Amino acid sequence: MKGRISAIQSLGTVDGPGLRTVIFAAHCPLRCAYCHNPETWAENGEEYEAEDIAKKVLRFKPYIRNGGVTFSGGEPLVQAKFFSSLADILKSEGLHIALDTSGNVAGEDVDELTEKIDMALLDIKFTTEEEYRTYTGGSLRKTLDYLGKLHALGKRVWIRQVIAQGLTDSEENITRLARLIAPFESVIDRVELLPFRKLCLEKYEQLGIPFPLAAVPETDEATIARLSALLAQERSKAV
Numbered sequence: 001m002k003g004r005i006s007a008i009q010s011l012g013t014v015d016g017p018g019l020r021t022v023i024f025a026a027h028c029p030l031r032c033a034y035c036h037n038p039e040t041w042a043e044n045g046e047e048y049e050a051e052d053i054a055k056k057v058l059r060f061k062p063y064i065r066n067g068g069v070t071f072s073g074g075e076p077l078v079q080a081k082f083f084s085s086l087a088d089i090l091k092s093e094g095l096h097i098a099l100d101t102s103g104n105v106a107g108e109d110v111d112e113l114t115e116k117i118d119m120a121l122l123d124i125k126f127t128t129e130e131e132y133r134t135y136t137g138g139s140l141r142k143t144l145d146y147l148g149k150l151h152a153l154g155k156r157v158w159i160r161q162v163i164a165q166g167l168t169d170s171e172e173n174i175t176r177l178a179r180l181i182a183p184f185e186s187v188i189d190r191v192e193l194l195p196f197r198k199l200c201l202e203k204y205e206q207l208g209i210p211f212p213l214a215a216v217p218e219t220d221e222a223t224i225a226r227l228s229a230l231l232a233q234e235r236s237k238a239v
């Protein structure tokens with residue numbers, strides 16, 4: 001089974017618990033205004049057999065034994081069949097599998113992959129359907145449907161949201177986020193608010209794509225701390 005991969009990061013620390021190998025899928029159906037990986041948008045990543053990717057990952061097995069492997073992107077669900085066969089090999093080696101996704105893709109292959117993962121890092125990019133469509137081209141409804149699927153299967157979930165000034169940094173947005181995830185709290189282990197950063201500017205320049213949020217300042221840690229405290233308070237009220 002072949003898949004298109006844009007990069008492999010051997011020892012990551014932020015995309016799931018412990019030290020992890022992160023596999024970045026090529027291709028993504030969304031176009032998030034703050035995307036850090038625009039090089040993954042096209043379908044032109046290198047093509048690999050699942051067995052070959054597994055061999056690369058297994059070289060790091062001694063280091064990632066207590067962490068695992070994260071399928072990221074791009075959007076790994078677009079190549080659900082490929083990641084499903086990769087998950088089969090990695091799970092037979094006892095490795096923990098996390099899936100980093102927006103949940104905007106559905107279908108039988110997606111269901112099959114979802115049953116195989118240990119946890120998901122689910123990005124709830126915006127908290128209204130209109131904003132989600134405007135700033136990503138995708139659908140909040142699809143993300144929430146996928147969260148429902150993870151919940152029904154009892155998969156552990158980390159929710160994530162990028163906080164960008166003027167887009168997601170309002171108190172109303174945080175209150176809405178708490179309400180949206182309330183029905184699924186039993187599987188949610190963590191909610192991470194991530195600061196908007198502009199480290200990707202050079203990539204956009206190289207690709208000749210204008211960065212839509214070039215004028216938006218990076219989000220400071222004080223804003224993240226304030227909104228994280230508010231989120232904790234709203235989550236305790238919402239359940």
Ligand code: SF4
Nearest residue numbers: 028030031032035074
């Ligand atoms: S889902 Fe991820 S890779 Fe795709 S456009 Fe959004 S931020 Fe970029």
